[in-house]
Amino acid sequence: MSTIADVASRAGVSKATASRALSGRGYVAETTRARVASAASELAYVAHSSATSLATGRTHTVGLVMPPVNRWFFAELLAGVQESLLALDYDLALYGVPEGSATRERLFESVLPGRRFDGIIAVGIQPSAHELERLQRTERPLVILGPYGEGTSAVSIDDVAAARIATEHLIELGHTNIAFIGGPTGEAPESFGDERRLCGYQDALAAAGISAKARVVAAAPTMPGGYAAAAGLLGDRRHRPTAIIGVCDEAAIGAIIAARRLGIAVPTELSVVGIDDHEHAEMFALTTIGQSPREQGHEAVRLLTKQMEQPDPILEHLAAESALVVRNTTTAPR
Amino acid sequence: MSTIADVASRAGVSKATASRALSGRGYVAETTRARVASAASELAYVAHSSATSLATGRTHTVGLVMPPVNRWFFAELLAGVQESLLALDYDLALYGVPEGSATRERLFESVLPGRRFDGIIAVGIQPSAHELERLQRTERPLVILGPYGEGTSAVSIDDVAAARIATEHLIELGHTNIAFIGGPTGEAPESFGDERRLCGYQDALAAAGISAKARVVAAAPTMPGGYAAAAGLLGDRRHRPTAIIGVCDEAAIGAIIAARRLGIAVPTELSVVGIDDHEHAEMFALTTIGQSPREQGHEAVRLLTKQMEQPDPILEHLAAESALVVRNTTTAPR
DNA sequence: GTCACACCTGGAACCGGTTCCTTTTCTTCA
C-alpha cells in the first residue's frame, strides 16, 4: 500500500502540500491539486486511518456497547445506529457485553479508553458509577440508551407509562382480571426496562383499585417464554384471566399462540396486549404500545454528534415517543 | 489522558524501557518493571491504540461486513463472531451493507482498505471481482461466510444439500404434492443461500421423478412472508399441497400458523419442514434441517486467525454441518 | 516604489507508541 509520501513524490510536491491538496484544507493551487489527485488515484492511495487519527486526535469511530442482538428491540436499535453513522461517515465498533464481569471490567478499564472513540453509545446496561467515571475520564461524549444516568445524555421511552397505558386500555374495556406475563425470572435481566413495565402494570391496577387481582407470571421476554407462561396460566379453566399484558410483543405473541392452541378465541374470550409494536405484531393483529427502537438509534447518534460538535455539551434526556396502537386482540370481556 | 512518556518519567526510565516493561518484550529488570507498572497504574495509563497500530502495523481489529441483523441467522452469526473475537481480545468493526451501491462502493474502495484491519469477514454478500481485488490488495486475511469465492477462505452449509434432504424426507414419507415457500421475490435477496435451497428442492423432486408437481411460491424469508404465502396457497381446497417446505424456519413457522388459522391440522393434514433449526423451531415442534450459525461464526474466526498467523495461508473451504431434526410437523399423507 | 496582503509551497515538528542499535555493567567460563 502506498503512503502520502509516495503520492507527494509522484506529483512532485512535498508531503505537506499533498496532505493539503487531498484534505482540501489550506491553500493549494488548482493545478497542483489536480496533479496530486491524479497521482493519488493512480497509486490507489488510501490514507492510513491510524496515522490520521494519531495526528488529528479523532478516530472517526463510535463505540457501541450493547447486549446480544438476538432480540428484535436491540437488532432494530443497532440498525438505527448503523444507518445514522453510515450517513455521517462514521465507523462503528461493536462490543457485546457479557454478564461475566471479567471481560466487562476489562472493556471499561482499558478497551474503551484505549480506543479513543469519538463517542460512545451504551445500550441497555446501567454502567456502575466507577465504570461511568472511567468512561468520562476519556472526555468523550457518551449517550446512554435506557435508564437515566447522571451526567450523561440519554434516550428511552417511558417504560412505566407504556405499561400503564396498555393496562388502562384493558381496564377501560371492562377487564378486571388481567395477568402480566414476563415478570422477573431468576436470571439477570438483559433489559432494565422490563421491571419498569411491571411497575406500570401495577400502578394502573392500583389506580383502578384492583390491585388485589394482580397476577404476575414469570417468563423470559421471548415468544417461547410467553407461550409457556400463557399455556400454564390458561390451562386452568377456573382461574383463567380475561386479559393478558405481555412485557413485550414477543411474549404477547407467544400468549396468543398458546391461546389458539388451547382453543381459546382471541379477543372474544381473551384479550391480549403487548408493548413494542414488533414487526410481527401486525400479522397477529396485536394491540400494542408502539415504539421505534430504530428511531431511538437515530436519536442517540444525533445526541452524540451534537455533543461532539459542541465543546461544552448540554446534557439532554430525551423521551422517545410511544402510543397505543389498537388492532384486533383486545375487546370487552363477555 | 497520560502517555507512555509520562509513565516513563514518573518511573524514572526512558520511553523505550517503559514500553518494554509494559509489553513484556525484551530485557527489563524485575524491579524496574514493577516501578513502571505501578507508575502506569497510578496514572491510569492506557496505550493509545492508534499509536500502537501505527507503530506495529496491527490494528487488533477485525472488520465484519454483513446484511442487517434482523434475521435470526445473521444475529446468531454475529453473536458467534463476537464471542470468538472477544476471547481472542480482538475488536470488531461492523459494517452493514446497504444495497445502494454508492455507499457500498465507498466501503470497498476506501473504508475497508484505509482501516487496515487485521482481517475481514464478509457475510452473505458475494463481493464482485473488483471488490475482491480491492480487498486483497490490502493483503489482509479474508474469510467469506457463504458462497465459495475464489482465492478466499469460506465457510457455509451446503444449502443445496440441506433443501434436498428436507425434500427427500417428505418424499420418503410418501408426499408427492410438495410446495416450496420462499421463492425469489422481486426484491434483491439479502442471502445468496435462498436460491440454492430452491435448487435443492428441485433436485430432489427431479430425482424422484415428480418435477412436474413442483410448486414454488414467492415469499420473503420471514414469518409474515411464510404466513401470507401459505394463506394464499392453502386457501384453495382443491389444489392444496400435502406438504410444505419453507426456505427457512421463519417461513415454515409462518406457514404453520396460517394452517392452524385455517383449521388445517399439522401434521395430519399438512406436513411442514423448515431449514435452520431456529430458536423457535422447538416451540412449534418443527421438523427441520439443523445448522448452527453461531458455530459458523466461530469457525470463521478460527479460519481468519489461522491465516493471520501463517504468512502464506492455506485457503480452506469449510462445509458446516447440517442434519435432519425430526420433530412433529411431518408425517405420511393421508 | 513600497507596503500590505493574499496565495502557494516546503521544512520540520508533532501525535504516541515500538524497535533497532549502542553502551554499560555484570556473570561466567576457559
Next chain:
DNA sequence: TGAAGAAAAGGAACCGGTTCCAGGTGTGAC
C-alpha cells in the same frame, strides 16, 4: 585474568499522517 556473552537501559529512528511556521511569489493600493 581476560574474553565472551547475557542482562539492562537509553538514544534515536520510524510508522504515516497533519499542521505550524517561514519564505517566496504576485497583485493592488497608496
